[in-house]
Amino acid sequence: MSNLDRIDRVLLDCLQNSFPISATPYRDLAEQLGITEDEVIARVEALKQKGIIRRIGAVLDARAMGYYSTLVACRVETGDLERVAAAVGALAGVTHNYQRDHEYNLWFTLTAPSAEAVNRLLQQLQQQTGATMVSMPAVSLYKIDARFEMSDDSGR
């Protein structure tokens, strides 16, 4: 991103990796970066406006909270894709919903308070849409870490 300067990039890494648990997190970051608190706040606001920062907050662990999630693959006629995708996306527990380049052409994640709830929702969705849906629940999780190194271009 050409419109991000060095300070923005370092700030984005700090915001992702070490957002202070403090009553004054932006002042703490300002001290770390050697700029004023008002500048930190203005830069964070601008990064949100540009759409680079989706939000700042907690990323909760579905498993630790007792939630169950799965990845679901569907085969849908191309002409029917929008209708099925809309029905899928209407569920609050669907967080990712993508058309993908495969015979299984619609893939989404579904999270709910229990395995029973997930299976019930899937059954309802299949009845409602007529699409066949295959659930691929996790056997093991090796990594979940959607952080993006912004200040070190050479590192990736």
Place this chain on the structure above:
Amino acid sequence: MADSTLITKVIDFLQGDIPAVHRPYASLAGQLGCSEADILEVIHKIKAQGIMRRFGAVLRHQQAGFVNNAMVAWQVPVGREDESGVQMASYPQVSHCYWRKVPEDFPYQLFTMIHARNEEELQQVLNAIAAAIEIIDFKVLRSIREFKKVSMRYQLEDWLLPSSKEEV
């Protein structure tokens, strides 16, 4: 206010967007009739308990310059899923790595999300993984269209933290 109610309210707040202001917890503390320190204590607590796995900024990777992204499903020999999954997870461009239960017509047990700044970097990661790990076959499942991408909002109305009652 009961501790569990405080925790629920704070978690609800943290699932939204913490504002870019000098004292981002002051107005919540005012609403809840507690101190900012009480809120920080809850944040430390849910972090220690593992309920919060990360605290900070969530980026939109496309806007952040990671424009070549793919879900890649890998078929590895049965029995080699764990070691292969651990190895795949060690690549910084791999943000997610799972072993999944898959149907017979889709025998690719390991799933990775790969984020790269350009097509060349994406291919390099694919080649590196394919060279380092015994792969039978793999499928690059590129996204053609994004219908939905949001953060999960957990509804905590009637929910108490496991074991929180005694500890808070």
